[in-house]
Amino acid sequence: MAKTIAFVNQKGGVGKTTSCVNLGSCLHAAGARVLVCDFDPQGNATSGFGVDKGAVFPTIYDVLISGAPVENAIVNTPYADVLPANKALAGASVEMIGLDKREYLLKQALEKVSDRYDFILIDCPPSLELLTLNCICAADSVLVPIQCEYYALEGLSDLLSTIRIVKSRLNPAIRLEGLLLTMYDGRTNLSMQVAEEVKRHFPGQVFATVIPRNVRLSEAPSHGKPVNAYDGSSRGSVAYKRLAEEFLKQNPLERKE
Numbered sequence: 001m002a003k004t005i006a007f008v009n010q011k012g013g014v015g016k017t018t019s020c021v022n023l024g025s026c027l028h029a030a031g032a033r034v035l036v037c038d039f040d041p042q043g044n045a046t047s048g049f050g051v052d053k054g055a056v057f058p059t060i061y062d063v064l065i066s067g068a069p070v071e072n073a074i075v076n077t078p079y080a081d082v083l084p085a086n087k088a089l090a091g092a093s094v095e096m097i098g099l100d101k102r103e104y105l106l107k108q109a110l111e112k113v114s115d116r117y118d119f120i121l122i123d124c125p126p127s128l129e130l131l132t133l134n135c136i137c138a139a140d141s142v143l144v145p146i147q148c149e150y151y152a153l154e155g156l157s158d159l160l161s162t163i164r165i166v167k168s169r170l171n172p173a174i175r176l177e178g179l180l181l182t183m184y185d186g187r188t189n190l191s192m193q194v195a196e197e198v199k200r201h202f203p204g205q206v207f208a209t210v211i212p213r214n215v216r217l218s219e220a221p222s223h224g225k226p227v228n229a230y231d232g233s234s235r236g237s238v239a240y241k242r243l244a245e246e247f248l249k250q251n252p253l254e255r256k257e
Contacts, residue, residue: 002035002117003251004110005177006139008163011155012126014147015182018217019243020123021048022236025079025226026244032118032253034080037110039135041090045123049077050224053086061088063109065095070109079226081117093130102130103170107138118253128162136166141177145211146198148184148191153201177250180243182211209243212236 007020017040024036038045039060043053056075058068060083075082096102110120124135136142142163146152160176167174179202185191199206211217214236220227227237 002033002110002114002120003141004114004120004122004139006122006124006135006142007145008124008132008135008142008159009144009146009155010126010128010132010159011147011151015145015180015211016126017044017048017123018221019143019145019180019182019211019240020121021045021221022217022226022228022240023243023247024119024121025049025228026240027119027247028080029228029241030244030248032248033116035074035083035113035117035120036080037083037106037120037122038085039089039106039131040085040123040125041087041092041131042125043084043086043089044221046082046084046086047224048221048226049075049079049082051075051077051082051084053084056084056086059084059086059088060106060109061085061092064105065092070112074113079229089131096130096134103133103137106134110138119251128159133166133170136163136174137171139171139174141175143177143180145180145182146194147182148194150190150194152194152198176205179206180209180211181206183213184210185213207243207246209239209246211239211243214239 007016009016024034028034046053058073062068063070063073122135124132181195212235216231216234217227217236220230
């Protein structure tokens with residue numbers, strides 16, 4: 001059974017999709033069997049792997065709402081397998097309201113393919129509503145990217161409070177995988193101060209690897225490639241490779257031949 005990790009932050013632009021795509025690709029390159037589930041209606045994780053989100057069918061929306069087999073929706077890429085999403089998913093939160101066990105629809109879908117993978121990474125939408133609730137209920141752990149900016153800690157307490165509520169009521173097994181510092185600029189005092197503040201508030205819960213600001217990270221999605229495939233020697237690529245190594249030390253691959 002795969003370990004499922006949800007990449008969650010209700011603030012947009014914090015490096016959530018970038019981290020989900022690039023950690024997934026680096027884990028795949030390290031020999032892990034990886035499925036990236038795009039659960040954001042913007043579909044950026046889908047296009048980040050070179051999949052045309054406008055043309056792909058079926059998507060995760062069709063799996064949840066129309067009953068399409070999840071196996072048929074998975075797209076194989078050279079960088080990881082992808083369960084794609086597009087703007088159709090935006091209406092799913094409304095359509096799901098009347099469905100039975102609406103909080104567990106994603107979990108039920110992913111369980112059908114869980115034995116094929118070592119890790120399932122879920123890219124969540126930048127909000128705290130039914131789609132994100134599905135992600136947290138489907139996950140074993142939550143990874144929270146935090147941008148090294150002034151408002152980094154704003155809203156984090158709300159997010160962690162939501163996770164605690166889900167843990168107590170819907171998913172008792174959920175845990176915090178870790179906080180990931182992103183868009184770090186070592187030339188500024190602000191980045192260093194934010195990093196120290198996060199580590200002080202959450203001792204032992206922050207990844208040692210820090211993701212720097214890097215132009216190659218920004219360019220890679222427009223080429224439909226993760227950064228390790230676009231420019232493997234860039235600072236961004238090196239950082240995500242280190243993160244994958246750190247992640248695998250915490251979650252070693254266990255293969256039964």
